[in-house]
Amino acid sequence: MKIIMLGAPGAGKGTQAKQIADKYGIPHISTGDIFRANIKNGTELGKKAKEYMDQGALVPDELTCDLVMDRIAQDDAKNGFVLDGFPRTIPQAEALTAALEKIGQKMDFAIDVDVPDENIVNRMSGRRACLNCGATYHIVSIPPKQEGICDRCGSEIVLRDDDKPETVQKRLSVYHEQTQPLIEYYQKQGILQSVDGTVPMEEVFRSIVAILGE
Numbered sequence: 405m406k407i408i409m410l411g412a413p414g415a416g417k418g419t420q421a422k423q424i425a426d427k428y429g430i431p432h433i434s435t436g437d438i439f440r441a442n443i444k445n446g447t448e449l450g451k452k453a454k455e456y457m458d459q460g461a462l463v464p465d466e467l468t469c470d471l472v473m474d475r476i477a478q479d480d481a482k483n484g485f486v487l488d489g490f491p492r493t494i495p496q497a498e499a500l501t502a503a504l505e506k507i508g509q510k511m512d513f514a515i516d517v518d519v520p521d522e523n524i525v526n527r528m529s530g531r532r533a534c535l536n537c538g539a540t541y542h543i544v545s546i547p548p549k550q551e552g553i554c555d556r557c558g559s560e561i562v563l564r565d566d567d568k569p570e571t572v573q574k575r576l577s578v579y580h581e582q583t584q585p586l587i588e589y590y591q592k593q594g595i596l597q598s599v600d601g602t603v604p605m606e607e608v609f610r611s612i613v614a615i616l617g618e
């Protein structure tokens with residue numbers, strides 16, 4: 405099963421993608437997590453990506469597409485994968501469609517997690533992320549057991565640099581300009597499904613399972 409998660413920054417794509425990956429036994433591939441791991445490890449890719457991410461801009465397509473194509477070609481993605489944060493532009497979507505066509509495959513589902521902009525800024529200021537293992541928390545709705553510490557790996561959890569309110573506004577406008585057109589792109593491919601992302605996360609997940617099947 406090959407799934408794309410669509411939605412504004414903070415809509416809950418990552419939260420849902422992790423659960424989908426666990427339930428269906430497929431890898432969760434998050435371009436944001438890949439970039440953040442590269443930033444943490446001080447790689448060349450990380451240095452380049454950080455310049456864009458800190459400003460709420462998108463990392464250029466040429467740095468992003470090859471990285472994803474290499475990742476989905478790995479053995480653990482043979483039976484499917486859930487893409488979180490990719491594609492994010494029409495050229496990225498076209499590159500993905502073309503790469504899959506070459507091997508006689510196509511995406512099965514594009515799931516849009518729909519949350520209005522008003523809800524987003526509030527969610528992002530409360531989010532805390534583990535830069536070591538990618539786990540996410542929310543100071544009110546999903547606090548860690550011990551304040552400031554990741555339940556999963558014991559590392560410190562932090563407010564992401566790009567979750568400051570002014571950067572979130574910029575990310576939202578980039579989303580509307582460059583990523584939202586993908587909704588129509590996947591509607592035309594006949595694989596778009598939309599879920600209400602404003603309800604509690606367990607309910608969002610139930611709606612997604614109803615679409616993907618048990």
Ligand code: AP5
Pocket residue numbers: 411412413414415416417418419420435436437439456457460461462463464465468488489490491492496527528530531532540541542543545546566575601602603604605606608
């Ligand atoms: P990325 O890491 O992909 O960020 P994003 O798309 O902006 O998405 P987020 O991770 O911020 O949010 P999410 O939708 O996953 O929400 P989450 O589940 O965490 O990208 C970061 C940057 O990297 C980009 O700005 C760009 O620069 C670069 N980049 C990445 N991919 C790229 C690409 N393909 N091309 C170019 N550049 C790229 O949830 C948010 C919060 O809400 C959490 O605290 C969570 O606990 C809470 N929450 C979740 N669901 C609910 C719910 N139902 N009710 C209440 N709270 C909820």
